Amino acid sequence: MWLAIVVAALGCYALKLAGLSLPTRVLGNPVVERIADFIPVALLAALIAVQVWSDGPSLTVDARTAGPGFAVVALLLRAPFLVVVIGAAVVAALIRLV
Amino acid sequence: MTAGLSVLQTCALSLLVFTGASQFAFVGVIAAGGAPLSGAMTAILLGTRNTLYGLRMAPLLQWSGLRRVAAAQILIDESTAMAVNRGSTPAARIGFLSTGLAVFVLWNAATTAGAPAGTAMGDPRTFGLDAAVGAAFPALLWPRLSDRRNPVVAVLATAVALGPVPFTAAGVPVLAAGGVALLAGALTRPRERS
Numbered sequence: 001m002w003l004a005i006v007v008a009a010l011g012c013y014a015l016k017l018a019g020l021s022l023p024t025r026v027l028g029n030p031v032v033e034r035i036a037d038f039i040p041v042a043l044l045a046a047l048i049a050v051q052v053w054s055d056g057p058s059l060t061v062d063a064r065t066a067g068p069g070f071a072v073v074a075l076l077l078r079a080p081f082l083v084v085v086i087g088a089a090v091v092a093a094l095i096r097l098v
Numbered sequence: 099m100t101a102g103l104s105v106l107q108t109c110a111l112s113l114l115v116f117t118g119a120s121q122f123a124f125v126g127v128i129a130a131g132g133a134p135l136s137g138a139m140t141a142i143l144l145g146t147r148n149t150l151y152g153l154r155m156a157p158l159l160q161w162s163g164l165r166r167v168a169a170a171q172i173l174i175d176e177s178t179a180m181a182v183n184r185g186s187t188p189a190a191r192i193g194f195l196s197t198g199l200a201v202f203v204l205w206n207a208a209t210t211a212g213a214p215a216g217t218a219m220g221d222p223r224t225f226g227l228d229a230a231v232g233a234a235f236p237a238l239l240w241p242r243l244s245d246r247r248n249p250v251v252a253v254l255a256t257a258v259a260l261g262p263v264p265f266t267a268a269g270v271p272v273l274a275a276g277g278v279a280l281l282a283g284a285l286t287r288p289r290e291r292s
Contacts, residue, residue: 004134005107008124009114011142016117017170019152020161035283036150038251039276040119043144044239045252046259046275047126052232054263054271056131067232074233075240088233 063095102128105213112209116202117174119238120144126235127272129228140272151178158182158190172198247286254278 052064070088079087103111103125111121120141127137152173158181161169177198184190242248255275262271 001103001107001128001134002110004124004138005110005114007135008111008120008138008141011138012115012117012120012145012148013171015142015145016148016152016173017167019149019173020156020159020166020170022149022153022156024153024157031284033150034286035280036146037245038248038279038282040144040147041239041242041248041251042255042275042279042282043123043140043272044119044235044242045255046272047123047140048232048235048239049256049259050130050263050271051126051228051235053260054130057264059260059263064229064232067229068236070229071233071236075237081234081237084237085230085234089230092229 063092066092066095105217108213108216109206109209112206115141115145116171116205117145117148118205119175122234122238123272132270132272136270136273140276143273143276147175148173151175154178154182155190155194158184158187159194160187161191169194169198172202174198174201176201247282251278251282254282 048068052068053059053061055062067088070091071084074084074087108125111124115121115124123144124137124141127140128134152170155173155178159169172194177194180197181190181194184193239252243252255278258278259271259275262274266274
């Protein structure tokens with residue numbers, strides 16, 4: 001686990017420093033720019049899906065679905081980040097109670 | 099922490115990795131039973147956007163040597179957002195430093211307070227905390243969906259991630275979804291400037 005933490009830390013730091021050090025024209029490459037725009041979108045979407053609808057090796061729909069469900073409603077209402085996250089937890093906890 | 103990290107490890111993540119989405123991703127993959135290193139890979143992939151921030155910030159901040167090395171650690175969403183629209187180098191530096199340092203201190207203070215609490219709490223599902231993680235990611239994703247191609251990428255990535263869940267190790271589906279970004283970036287046409 002510590003190895004993974006060190007790898008993640010070094011990797012993330014190297015990416016930050018690289019950004020400040022590389023010549024700006026790297027961004028001029030449109031393919032690089034588009035891929036870089038898409039990576040966080042694809043990874044975040046995938047993380048949501050795996051986090052919410054998988055349980056080990058099986059796909060399931062349970063109270064966790066309330067998380068992104070509540071989040072979308074709250075975000076449409078322009079709720080701040082903490083309200084979104086805490087609200088989703090409360091909703092899921094209530095669903096499990098009943 | 100409840101995902102299988104110790105308090106010290108959780109604090110180390112905040113202190114050393116210090117980029118929120120990557121930390122959540124790291125914890126998320128491990129909570130799903132993934133190998134620590136695939137968590138690290140996902141975190142690093144998500145960290146690529148900081149490189150882009152750096153490319154945009156470098157001509158504004160105009161730091162070199164040790165200052166650049168130090169500034170890199172607080173190069174994140176917030177510090178970039180508060181500096182990128184400033185007209186001059188001094189104003190950009192002030193925005194960048196004050197925001198970056200403030201977030202760094204608060205983020206690590208919150209982690210130090212929150213990590214032992216997570217250990218003391220027992221089963222996180224009682225409090226719906228597993229759903230909270232599922233809500234944190236949409237909140238991070240939300241601002242990006244205004245570009246009309248991004249929802250398509252998000253839906254494709256969801257499908258690509260859920261597909262291999264039954265027959266691959268945890269952590270692999272998320273990395274596979276990263277492939278969607280590569281393909282979409284390589285295949286789509288340049289953005290229309292309107």
